[in-house]
Amino acid sequence: MKITEKDGIHIQGEEKVVADSRNSQGDINLVSHAHFDHMHLSDSEVVCSELTAKLAGARAGKEVKRTEHDRVELYNSGHILGSSAAKIKGEKSVLYTGDVSLRDRVYLDGFNPVSADILVVESTYGIPAYRFPEQRVIENRIKDFIQNEGSPLILFGYSLGKAQKIQKLAEQATERPILAHGSVKNMNDVVEESAEKEFRAIPYGENKELMEDNGILVAPSNTSQSDWVEKLVDKTGAVKAGFSGWATTDSFKYRGGYDETFQLSDHCDFDGLVKLVEEVDPEKVYVQHGFDEEFASYLKREKGFNARALKQNQSSLTDF
Ligand SMILES: [Zn+2]
Known part of the structure; x- marks a missing residue:
């Protein structure tokens, strides 16, 4: 079996499985979730959850043809609505997590690890500096902030996933008007239609x-420093808040120009990643994204796992 990271993850066994690639084709094409960097753009059939097919289809403006495969089992990966980890069965089983979180958050259940021979896991926050407080503590801090801050608020988060969780927390915290920026509103509409959720935002x-x-605006994180936001802050005295696992360090606050930040993440923190690997208990671990080298060497050194980072275009033959 050969595992390569190029355009997505390529797993060459009896059949070729391609996961989260925008362009490459395999015998089996997997889409773990409906974030744009993972969305398959060809017209071929993809293995994904029903909800991911709906969300991805609505975002891409075309039907996503969903299929199933008897060698592939999908499990909720707890990243965003519809997100899935995939276990590919064969002589050796491979578990591909995609983006993953173990934590139950706002309205989303976390991932429950399943055992596998080979694990391909993300490592966005794969160093010990990225430890988040308990989820209950994070969510209470956010609600307290919304309740106690008297100024208008602008809350920034990725338009699919984070923005909806922020809105739900705001709904729980206050009766003040909640407003959704256009691209957040579009995603709200898609989620309301596909996932039986309702948002109060107008x-x-x-x-x-x-x-x-005293309105509360929920806007995409890439607009935090834009001209219209700066003008709105000048005009209304609005306070800007950012929500991300990167808020663990101060640089996130400066880079985004935020007044307040909260460690609300859709990924595992460092301890979550370690727990995930221990529960899957694989013979071999491949690590991708973020602190991949650091996390692989931690797993080797401290936990005795056969682990390595997957690097772009570098194949890894697993010799069983
Ligand atoms: Zn994602």
Whole structure:
């Protein structure tokens, strides 16, 4: 069996499995979740959850043809609604986590690890510096902030996943008006249609004046330093808050120009990653994204796992 990271993860066994690739084709094509960097763009059939097919289809503006495969089992990976880890059965089983979180958060259940011979795991926060407080503590801090902050608020998060969790926490915390930026509102509509969730937020574009009436705006994180945001802050005295696992270090606050930050993440923290690997208990671990080298060497050194980082275009033959 050969495992390679190039355009997504390529697993060459009896059949070729391609996971989370935008362009490459395999005998089996997997889509773990509906974030754009993982979305398959060809018209071929993909193995994914029903919800991921709906969300990805709505985002791409075309039908995503979903299929199943008797060698592939999907498990909720706890990253965003519909996200799946995939276990590929064969002489040796391979568990591919995609983006993953073990924590139950707001309305989403975390991943329950399953055993496998080979594990391919993400390592976005794969160094000990990235440890998050308990989820209950993080969510209470966010709700306290929303309740106690008297100024208008702008809350920034990725438009699919994070933005909806922030909105739910705001709904629980306050009766103040909640406004959704256009791209967040689009994702709310898709989630409401596909996942039987409801959001109280009204469109920002038609209700801008409510920001002067202590409104709470939820906007995509890539707009945190944009001109319109700066103007809105000047005009209303709004306070800006960012939500990410990167908020563990101060640089996130400076880079995003935030007044407040919270460690609300859709990924495992360092301890979560270690726990995941221990529970899967594989013979071999491949690590991808973020602190991959660091996490692989930690697993080798401290936990005795046969672990290595998957590097772009570097094949790894697993010799069984
Ligand atoms: Zn993702």
